[in-house]
Amino acid sequence: MLKIGIIGCGFIGGQICRAIDDGTINAELYALSDSSESKVLELAASLKKCSPACMKIEELLRSVDLVIESASQNAVRFIVPQALEEGRDVMVLSVGALADEELRERLFRLAKQNNCKLYFPSGAVVGIDGINSASAAEISSVTLTTRKPPSGLIGAPHVTALGIELDKIEKETLLFEGPASDAVKAFPANVNVAATISLAGIGFERTKVRVIADPALSRNVHEITVEGKFGKFFTRVENLPSPENPKTSYLAALSAISTLNKILSPVQLGT
Numbered sequence: 001m002l003k004i005g006i007i008g009c010g011f012i013g014g015q016i017c018r019a020i021d022d023g024t025i026n027a028e029l030y031a032l033s034d035s036s037e038s039k040v041l042e043l044a045a046s047l048k049k050c051s052p053a054c055m056k057i058e059e060l061l062r063s064v065d066l067v068i069e070s071a072s073q074n075a076v077r078f079i080v081p082q083a084l085e086e087g088r089d090v091m092v093l094s095v096g097a098l099a100d101e102e103l104r105e106r107l108f109r110l111a112k113q114n115n116c117k118l119y120f121p122s123g124a125v126v127g128i129d130g131i132n133s134a135s136a137a138e139i140s141s142v143t144l145t146t147r148k149p150p151s152g153l154i155g156a157p158h159v160t161a162l163g164i165e166l167d168k169i170e171k172e173t174l175l176f177e178g179p180a181s182d183a184v185k186a187f188p189a190n191v192n193v194a195a196t197i198s199l200a201g202i203g204f205e206r207t208k209v210r211v212i213a214d215p216a217l218s219r220n221v222h223e224i225t226v227e228g229k230f231g232k233f234f235t236r237v238e239n240l241p242s243p244e245n246p247k248t249s250y251l252a253a254l255s256a257i258s259t260l261n262k263i264l265s266p267v268q269l270g271t
């Protein structure tokens with residue numbers, strides 16, 4: 001049975017653990033790691049059937065078949081290269097880290113050299129399948145518009161740097177407009193989806209991103225417009241935010257769970 005190790009025991013890590021625990025995913029939950037040991041112990045104690053070990057990152061990387069990063073962009077920078085050097089397959093949730101060209105090329109090279117797979121779930125958006133298909137011919141433009149309630153944008157470096165008072169925003173307000181390469185740095189915990197879209201489509205510089213704070217919203221809304229040789233498509237998802245972490249949408253955790261099932265299944269559906 002596939003041995004899974006999870007780094008980052010917050011909302012997404014917790015949902016993956018529960019899906020293994022209740023049999024939605026047929027794999028072994030072998031080890032957990034987090035910057036806070038108490039979070040690992042609390043999560044492990046909440047499970048009914050699985051009893052994963054609490055491990056230091058280096059030990060986890062040596063012990064499992066598949067490493068799931070559900071922690072932060074910093075974790076991707078430091079942990080994913082080590083995991084690939086150890087010959088492990090890796091699922092990455094904090095995809096924004098791959099805007100760094102040097103890191104991206106290093107990870108892709110290490111995956112190839114060590115015969116490992118790197119998985120990037122669709123996350124909180126719909127339409128990665130369409131971008132993947134469209135990219136077999138020329139794509140001319142990709143735009144992501146993300147709207148979140150102000151509470152879902154707290155702590156973003158862009159908000160802090162510009163001194164934006166989120167609690168004073170009274171109507172829909174455009175906070176950011178620019179390439180995905182800048183968006184994932186300005187909002188590292190809000191638009192990782194922009195990175196996944198960039199990887200699937202036309203890259204970080206040509207993918208355009210708009211981030212809007214809207215106090216009238218209770219959901220995280222992502223719209224994607226793609227034009228290319230195939231024609232044009234538009235997708236829109238209205239995501240329920242996680243009650244534990246309002247920055248993150250429930251769909252992002254479900255997409256990681258579905259990707260795990262896809263890895264384990266002999267049948268591959270969709271592009």
Ligand SMILES: NC(=O)C1=CN([C@@H]2O[C@H](COP(=O)(O)OP(=O)(O)OC[C@H]3O[C@@H](n4cnc5c(N)ncnc54)[C@H](OP(=O)(O)O)[C@@H]3O)[C@@H](O)[C@H]2O)C=CC1
Binds near residue numbers: 035188
């Ligand atoms: N691809 C996508 O579509 C999406 C991606 N994401 C990203 O996925 C990641 C997980 O999201 P979510 O579960 O909601 O986040 P949470 O904040 O709920 O959980 C992350 C956990 O990982 C821990 N952590 C952070 N950095 C490290 C590290 N270097 N080593 C070990 N543990 C670490 C955090 O600890 P502490 O709190 O102490 O920092 C926290 O316990 C985030 O980076 C998020 O931005 C989220 C939504 C969609």
Ligand SMILES: O=C([O-])CC(=O)C(=O)O
Binds near residue numbers: 124189190
């Ligand atoms: O969960 C979401 O709505 C999107 C998100 O936070 C991200 O892409 O980082």
